[in-house]
């Protein structure tokens with residue numbers, strides 16, 4: 001049953017396929033603290049649900065922003 005919805009693209013998908021920005025706490029760089037702050041500016045919190053595609057997109061965007069902030 002597709003009862004989860006991606007906050008970004010609004011696509012519906014299975015609850016077991018939910019991705020959140022909590023995934024990013026396993027990245028070495030940037031720090032999770034930086035990451036949370038970055039997403040907070042876009043009104044995205046740790047409990048927001050995203051599909052895999054959108055989270056991958058956010059991963060790229062945040063790395064790019066971090067690189068440009070150095």
Ligand SMILES: [Zn+2]
Nearest residue numbers: 006009051054
């Ligand atoms: Zn999505």
